[in-house]
Amino acid sequence: MAYLELNNVSKDFGGTPVLKDINLSVEKGEFVAIVGFSGAGKTTLISLIAGLLKPSAGLLKLNDLEITEPGPDRGIVFQNYSLLPWLTVFENILLAVEAVNPNWTPEKRQEHVEKYIAMVNLTPARDKKPGELSGGMRQRVSVARALAMDPQILLLDEPLSALDALTRATLQDEISRIWSENRKTVVLITNDPDEGIYLADRIIPLTAGPNATLGPSFKVEIPRPRDRKSINHDAHFKQLRREIVEFMLGSKQDRHMAITKKLILPDIEPEDLSIPRTMTSWRKTPIRKHELKEESVEVKP
Amino acid sequence: MQTMKPFKFDWLVLPLIGVAVVLLLWQVSCATWAKDLPTPLKTWESSKPYLMEPFAKRGEMDQGILRFTWYSLILVAKGYFLALIIGTPIGFLLGLSKAFTKTFDPIIQVLRPVSPLAWLPLGLVLFMGAGKNASELGALFTIAICSMWPTVLNTAVGVRAIPQDYLNVAKVLKLSRTKTLFKVLIPASLPYMFTGFRLSLGIAWLVIVAAEMLTGRPGVGGFLWQEYNALIYEHIILCIITIGVVGFILDRLMSLVEKRFKTI
Numbered sequence: 087m088a089y090l091e092l093n094n095v096s097k098d099f100g101g102t103p104v105l106k107d108i109n110l111s112v113e114k115g116e117f118v119a120i121v122g123f124s125g126a127g128k129t130t131l132i133s134l135i136a137g138l139l140k141p142s143a144g145l146l147k148l149n150d151l152e153i154t155e156p157g158p159d160r161g162i163v164f165q166n167y168s169l170l171p172w173l174t175v176f177e178n179i180l181l182a183v184e185a186v187n188p189n190w191t192p193e194k195r196q197e198h199v200e201k202y203i204a205m206v207n208l209t210p211a212r213d214k215k216p217g218e219l220s221g222g223m224r225q226r227v228s229v230a231r232a233l234a235m236d237p238q239i240l241l242l243d244e245p246l247s248a249l250d251a252l253t254r255a256t257l258q259d260e261i262s263r264i265w266s267e268n269r270k271t272v273v274l275i276t277n278d279p280d281e282g283i284y285l286a287d288r289i290i291p292l293t294a295g296p297n298a299t300l301g302p303s304f305k306v307e308i309p310r311p312r313d314r315k316s317i318n319h320d321a322h323f324k325q326l327r328r329e330i331v332e333f334m335l336g337s338k339q340d341r342h343m344a345i346t347k348k349l350i351l352p353d354i355e356p357e358d359l360s361i362p363r364t365m366t367s368w369r370k371t372p373i374r375k376h377e378l379k380e381e382s383v384e385v386k387p
Numbered sequence: 388m389q390t391m392k393p394f395k396f397d398w399l400v401l402p403l404i405g406v407a408v409v410l411l412l413w414q415v416s417c418a419t420w421a422k423d424l425p426t427p428l429k430t431w432e433s434s435k436p437y438l439m440e441p442f443a444k445r446g447e448m449d450q451g452i453l454r455f456t457w458y459s460l461i462l463v464a465k466g467y468f469l470a471l472i473i474g475t476p477i478g479f480l481l482g483l484s485k486a487f488t489k490t491f492d493p494i495i496q497v498l499r500p501v502s503p504l505a506w507l508p509l510g511l512v513l514f515m516g517a518g519k520n521a522s523e524l525g526a527l528f529t530i531a532i533c534s535m536w537p538t539v540l541n542t543a544v545g546v547r548a549i550p551q552d553y554l555n556v557a558k559v560l561k562l563s564r565t566k567t568l569f570k571v572l573i574p575a576s577l578p579y580m581f582t583g584f585r586l587s588l589g590i591a592w593l594v595i596v597a598a599e600m601l602t603g604r605p606g607v608g609g610f611l612w613q614e615y616n617a618l619i620y621e622h623i624i625l626c627i628i629t630i631g632v633v634g635f636i637l638d639r640l641m642s643l644v645e646k647r648f649k650t651i
């Protein structure tokens with residue numbers, strides 16, 4: 087019996103199912119990455135595992151117990167950080183630590199929180215509110231909060247998507263290291279196959295929605311610790327990446343898709359400084375409208 | 388520095404022009420169709436003792452204007468806090484429970500538009516047994532019941548508008564009910580609550596005048612009514628201006644507090 091078990095789980099919000107017949111089993115201590123297109127239903131899947139959503143059909147089990155409600159045994163890094171804006175970085179993490187360890191002394195809790203703040207390099211921002219942090223810093227707080235809860239299983243919903251490449255790599259290494267040390271069960275949602283391959287034991291693609299379902303598992307047979315630089319030249323890595331990408335594009339085969347983008351063409355005309363600024367122009371009204379354009383790209387597999 | 392000129396012009400000169408226009412209209416009205424209306428100059432002359440010695444007490448109903456204002460403010464403060472203490476929990480219940488909303492929302496919608504002039508007699512009847520406190524209690528009741536609705540409704544809206552993300556955090560951490568209330572629900576709805584508080588204060592100040600007029604309590608409203616009966620119309624205008632200025636200041640103060648409590 088696997089540690090986390092999903093049997094024929096489907097989820098709809100009233101219309102066509104977002105997720106259909108999801109089957110997944112994750113062993114204790116395993117690191118699984120789920121890759122999928124935007125809007126496929128990745129967040130929906132993680133919310134089901136977290137217990138924040140109820141499945142329309144099927145059964146989810148953790149440790150052989152049905153998942154019926156959320157709980158602190160599952161640490162989540164939400165895609166949108168979900169930090170409480172009225173609490174500082176320290177207080178946000180402390181709230182979680184208090185909830186999980188009600189019997190600890192205040193000193194112990196504080197020490198624990200500080201440790202995790204330091205782990206994500208946020209000690210200088212310890213007493214800042216989320217509103218004063220950059221997107222990437224917020225994501226790090228969110229990661230620190232989940233880790234500080236020391237949960238049985240970590241659910242990471244695109245935890246690094248808002249980060250720049252460098253910070254992203256650092257935190258990937260951090261997650262990899264923490265995982266190697268504690269062997270927590272991890273379900274990582276990502277839209278980046280490379281990230282999945284670098285971190286996980288197993289990669290499972292989620293097909294394009296609606297009616298998204300999990301594809302076959304791709305086992306990552308690259309020994310750990312993995313080296314970021316050499317991995318790119320690894321034959322197995324390249325092969326895996328090709329297979330995953332092919333599978334995912336293939337799942338879109340019968341769907342016609344067009345991506346529509348709103349483009350804002352930049353102003354290239356210089357502002358006329360000889361026009362005196364009156365009260366009205368002073369109030370931030372743009373002198374010239376940006377040119378708006380819509381561009382539609384047909385995506386064919 | 389170029390912006391200094393339009394700045395002063397907009398914020399100082401234009402409002403002064405507005406005042407001048409109104410004074411002119413007032414003066415013209417006095418001279419034409421409103422023969423009983425005291426002129427601006429007469430109003431000023433007659434109001435001078437009340438303005439120059441704002442805290443003087445010459446008799447029960449003959450006191451400096453700020454002293455009257457002070458009495459009114461105290462009464463408003465009492466009624467207003469009563470409104471907040473009652474209104475905020477009701478707002479939370481409305482925001483949290485659909486059943487509660489369905490049960491009580493119709494009643495609230497019906498009671499909300501009832502004028503203070505209608506509530507006051509009921510308040511006096513309710514506290515008739517209280518002897519000499521009857522008029523104060525009746526006035527407090529009226530202020531509270533008239534001014535609590537914005538607090539009730541805004542708190543309810545604020546609670547309903549709490550983003551699911553914050554509630555998810557509370558759920559995942561399995562926070563206790565009290566912790567959820569104090570760490571998530573209240574901070575998340577605080578900005579809405581303060582908007583309600585500000586609107587409530589405005590209404591409380593509106594109601595005070597009606598309450599004082601009907602009960603004859605000393606205060607700006609009571610003074611206004613007494614001077615009307617005494618045919619000293621200048622003081623009616625003095626009271627109106629005082630009420631307006633005080634209301635304006637209260638609103639400004641509240642919006643400062645409101646800004647201070649912007650949690651999100």
Ligand SMILES: Nc1ncnc2c1ncn2[C@@H]1O[C@H](COP(=O)(O)OP(=O)(O)OP(=O)(O)O)[C@@H](O)[C@H]1O
Pocket residue numbers: 099104122123124125126127128129130131165277295
């Ligand atoms: N509460 C909801 N009510 C109705 N529809 C929803 C709800 N939540 C999600 N959906 C729908 O389910 C689909 C999948 O959403 P989901 O957020 O799971 O996608 P995702 O894979 O996480 O996307 P992204 O990569 O952009 O985060 C979307 O079409 C969305 O409109």
Ligand SMILES: [Mg+2]
Pocket residue numbers: 128129130165243
């Ligand atoms: Mg998502």
